[in-house]
Amino acid sequence: MSKISLIIEREYLTRVKKKSFIIMSILGPILFAALMVVPAWLATLEDDEVKTIAVLDQTGLYAGQIEDTDILKFEFLSEDSEDRVRKDFDKSGYYAYLVISDNLLENPNAITLYSDSQITIDAKDHVKRSLRDHLKNQKLNSYQVDGLENIVNELNQVNIDISTVKIGQDGTEKQSSTELTMIISIAFAFLSYMFIFIYGAQVMRGVMEEKTSRIVEVIISSVKPFQLMMGKIIGIAMVALTQILLWVVLTILIVTGVKSVFFSDSPMPGQAQNQIEMMGNQEAAQQMAAMEEGFNFDKVMEMVKSLEPIKTLLLFIFYFFGGYLLYAALFAAVGSAIDHESDQQQFMLPITIPIIISLYVAMMTFRNPGSEVAFWFSMVPFTSPIVMMARIPFDVPLWELMLSMALLIGGFIFTTWFAGKIYRTGILMYGKKVDYKELWKWFRYSGD
Amino acid sequence: MAFLEARGIVKRFANHLALDKVDIDVPENSIYGLLGPNGAGKTTLIRIINRITGPDEGTLTLDGHPFKATDIKKIGYLPEERGLYKKMKVGEQAIYLARLKGMSRSDALKKLKYWFEKFEIQPWWDKKVEELSKGMAQKVQFIVTILHEPSLLIFDEPFSGFDPINATLLKEEILDLKKKGATIIFSTHNMSSVEEICDHISLINNGKTMIEGPTHKVRLDYRENLINLDFSGDQNKVENILKEKFHLQSIRPVNNHISAQVKMNEEQSLNQVLSSVIDHCSIHSCQELLPSMNDVFIQVVNQQKQPTQKS
Numbered sequence: 138m139s140k141i142s143l144i145i146e147r148e149y150l151t152r153v154k155k156k157s158f159i160i161m162s163i164l165g166p167i168l169f170a171a172l173m174v175v176p177a178w179l180a181t182l183e184d185d186e187v188k189t190i191a192v193l194d195q196t197g198l199y200a201g202q203i204e205d206t207d208i209l210k211f212e213f214l215s216e217d218s219e220d221r222v223r224k225d226f227d228k229s230g231y232y233a234y235l236v237i238s239d240n241l242l243e244n245p246n247a248i249t250l251y252s253d254s255q256i257t258i259d260a261k262d263h264v265k266r267s268l269r270d271h272l273k274n275q276k277l278n279s280y281q282v283d284g285l286e287n288i289v290n291e292l293n294q295v296n297i298d299i300s301t302v303k304i305g306q307d308g309t310e311k312q313s314s315t316e317l318t319m320i321i322s323i324a325f326a327f328l329s330y331m332f333i334f335i336y337g338a339q340v341m342r343g344v345m346e347e348k349t350s351r352i353v354e355v356i357i358s359s360v361k362p363f364q365l366m367m368g369k370i371i372g373i374a375m376v377a378l379t380q381i382l383l384w385v386v387l388t389i390l391i392v393t394g395v396k397s398v399f400f401s402d403s404p405m406p407g408q409a410q411n412q413i414e415m416m417g418n419q420e421a422a423q424q425m426a427a428m429e430e431g432f433n434f435d436k437v438m439e440m441v442k443s444l445e446p447i448k449t450l451l452l453f454i455f456y457f458f459g460g461y462l463l464y465a466a467l468f469a470a471v472g473s474a475i476d477h478e479s480d481q482q483q484f485m486l487p488i489t490i491p492i493i494i495s496l497y498v499a500m501m502t503f504r505n506p507g508s509e510v511a512f513w514f515s516m517v518p519f520t521s522p523i524v525m526m527a528r529i530p531f532d533v534p535l536w537e538l539m540l541s542m543a544l545l546i547g548g549f550i551f552t553t554w555f556a557g558k559i560y561r562t563g564i565l566m567y568g569k570k571v572d573y574k575e576l577w578k579w580f581r582y583s584g585d
Numbered sequence: 586m587a588f589l590e591a592r593g594i595v596k597r598f599a600n601h602l603a604l605d606k607v608d609i610d611v612p613e614n615s616i617y618g619l620l621g622p623n624g625a626g627k628t629t630l631i632r633i634i635n636r637i638t639g640p641d642e643g644t645l646t647l648d649g650h651p652f653k654a655t656d657i658k659k660i661g662y663l664p665e666e667r668g669l670y671k672k673m674k675v676g677e678q679a680i681y682l683a684r685l686k687g688m689s690r691s692d693a694l695k696k697l698k699y700w701f702e703k704f705e706i707q708p709w710w711d712k713k714v715e716e717l718s719k720g721m722a723q724k725v726q727f728i729v730t731i732l733h734e735p736s737l738l739i740f741d742e743p744f745s746g747f748d749p750i751n752a753t754l755l756k757e758e759i760l761d762l763k764k765k766g767a768t769i770i771f772s773t774h775n776m777s778s779v780e781e782i783c784d785h786i787s788l789i790n791n792g793k794t795m796i797e798g799p800t801h802k803v804r805l806d807y808r809e810n811l812i813n814l815d816f817s818g819d820q821n822k823v824e825n826i827l828k829e830k831f832h833l834q835s836i837r838p839v840n841n842h843i844s845a846q847v848k849m850n851e852e853q854s855l856n857q858v859l860s861s862v863i864d865h866c867s868i869h870s871c872q873e874l875l876p877s878m879n880d881v882f883i884q885v886v887n888q889q890k891q892p893t894q895k896s
Contacts, residue, residue, distance in 0.1 A: 140685055143681070143684055143685060144685075147681055151670075151672070151673060346670070346671075347670075350668040350669065350670060350671055351664075351666045351667055351668030352667075352668045352669055352670055354637070354662075354664040354666055354667065355662070355664060355667055355668070355669075355682065355726070355729070356682070356685065357637055358635045358637060358657070358660070358662040358664070359657065359682070359685040359686050360685060362637075565632075565637070567666060
């Protein structure tokens with residue numbers, strides 16, 4: 138077995154066997170799954186206890202105008218029972234009581250909901266919506282125009298639904314979903330950003346560990362410093378890949394598992410719609426209904442297909458590793474130059490700034506993927522791994538992709554060469570306060 | 586024919602000359618002491634021999650052929666700045682380091698078992714390095730250095746961090762390795778251990794070789810014609826004779842006899858000293874005093890600081 142693969146093996150195994158890696162691998166998917174499952178689960182937990190609300194309508198105008206729902210019942214009481222309810226509320230068995238003291242058209246404040254517990258927002262909104270509809274109709278009627286109700290109804294029906302269609306270069310039309318594309322674009326850019334930081338820092342700490350524990354000289358009497366550096370970088374890249382794979386597989390397993398256990402008998406969309414309706418926002422409910430119509434499974438698949446999942450995935454892997462390799466070498470150089478974690482600040486800055494700028498540019502890219510800024514930042518190797526990932530779901534011309542990929546390959550060869558020269562000297566320098574001038578000197582040392 | 590030969594090694598760093606045309610000849614199957622004050626260039630020379638850095642000028646010859654990259658397998662190196670991965674288990678780590686030197690896993694395992702038993706550290710096999718004491722970790726490092734049975738061993742300050750018992754154990758192991766045929770380069774500040782075990786020495790200062798040669802010859806070269814005379818009898822009489830003919834450095838009673846230190850000039854010999862006093866006292870012993878390596882070291886290094894003074 139060649140020496141570099143021995144190094145890769147050690148770097149990989151010691152990290153994968155660590156407790157923190159195992160915990161993260163299990164906790165990550167549970168968190169992701171929780172993000173997807175818990176809201177739906179909470180919806181099923183919605184307490185279905187029937188609540189009765191007493192209505193004390195002093196005006197007598199609104200009898201029967203508040204509809205009952207599955208879990209809310211309204212009892213319109215006569216005036217003489219008012220005292221009884223007020224005085225012995227806790228014994229009356231009502232959840233709340235509603236007092237209407239005046240004509241609401243003239244005095245919109247003349248309505249109050251009393252309860253000994255916090256009144257749910259659903260109950261409040263249901264009352265408000267029912268009465269508002271009633272009042273609207275009353276008002277319409279007061280104009281005494283024939284057929285006005287129909288006109289208003291028709292007005293409410295007016296709605297437009299824009300579907301976006303992406304025209305391919307060969308003239309084919311593809312259903313596209315701007316929202317879906319944006320979500321994927323954000324997710325990709327953010328993943329790249331996170332992993333470059335997390336695993337780049339691991340490379341740096343690994344190099345520092347070797348330097349501060351003084352094992353490095355023992356090892357480089359057997360292998361070349363460059364082999365040691367590359368072995369570490371590649372080993373950690375494989376750890377990152379393992380982590381991503383574990384997360385994806387475990388998340389899918391958990392989500393499907395939990396779904397089949399908890400939601401087998403209650404279809405989720407119905408639940409969601411109920412929930413929205415209960416929140417009393419009619420427009421939202423309408424939108425939801427419209428989305429549900431448009432969001433059938435075939436259509437989603439169609440959209441996913443329009444993003445060419447295999448090409449996108451391959452590009453993601455390419456840019457992720459390209460970006461990681463480019464920065465990991467620089468992180469390794471920083472790790473080799475310092476003796477204590479506290480000295481890293483001054484050298485970390487020039488590395489973190491382009492990464493953070495990339496994320497900002499990526500954020501702008503979601504809105505305008507064809508802009509000039511997005512173009513240039515997706516060409517520069519230091520920012521392209523993140524910015525180009527944000528652009529890919531929006532279809533990037535082939536030549537731009539090729540150019541950006543070639544530049545990235547050139548970029549990481551350059552940084553690795555550059556970092557390798559600093560690394561080789563840095564790892565053998567103990568107890569020396571290092572500045573940029575010193576780094577430049579190391580870079581210029583004639584080498585082996 | 587020397588086992589390792591370095592000719593005209595030059596190494597420049599940005600603004601100083603670390604090694605200035607250094608030559609060394611390490612004879613086969615010897616222990617070669619590489620001496621010199623801090624910053625003299627010893628570690629740089631050792632790193633060049635290990636191919637960790639390359640020389641700017643000069644050549645290295647190993648066992649009669651030019652030094653090449655694959656020769657690194659024949660070298661075992663214990664650096665001065667040495668350590669182990671703290672979070673890794675002792676046995677696992679020893680196997681890893683042995684495999685980096687090109688050994689197979691099973692071979693490494695077999696030999697490690699032998700050495701761990703010999704050094705009585707087998708219970709530590711599954712412990713993490715951070716649980717080990719410093720001396721214990723040093724033993725592990727020593728084992729890892731010699732495990733692949735290299736023909737050239739380089740020890741940089743091997744005794745630092747060892748207690749006297751373990752230092753003795755280590756010294757015996759080093760002598761044993763020589764007996765088995767290894768050539769050993771030994772860099773240290775501990776001059777008494779140099780006198781004890783080094784066959785040859787080389788003293789480097791400011792990037793230059795100051796002295797090179799067999800340890801005994803170096804001490805002879807730096808002798809100051811000083812003799813020690815132990816006798817009993819009339820101290821005053823003997824003192825007067827010695828003062829008159831030679832240069833008496835000191836004379837004082839020690840236990841039940843008197844000890845005198847006498848410096849002779851170039852033409853005088855031990856015989857003359859003896860014959861001048863032999864009728865006046867009873868002589869217990871008489872011997873020439875050779876300078877210790879410590880004296881040689883200090884003399885050479887100080888000489889260079891004041892180049893006008895002649896020895």
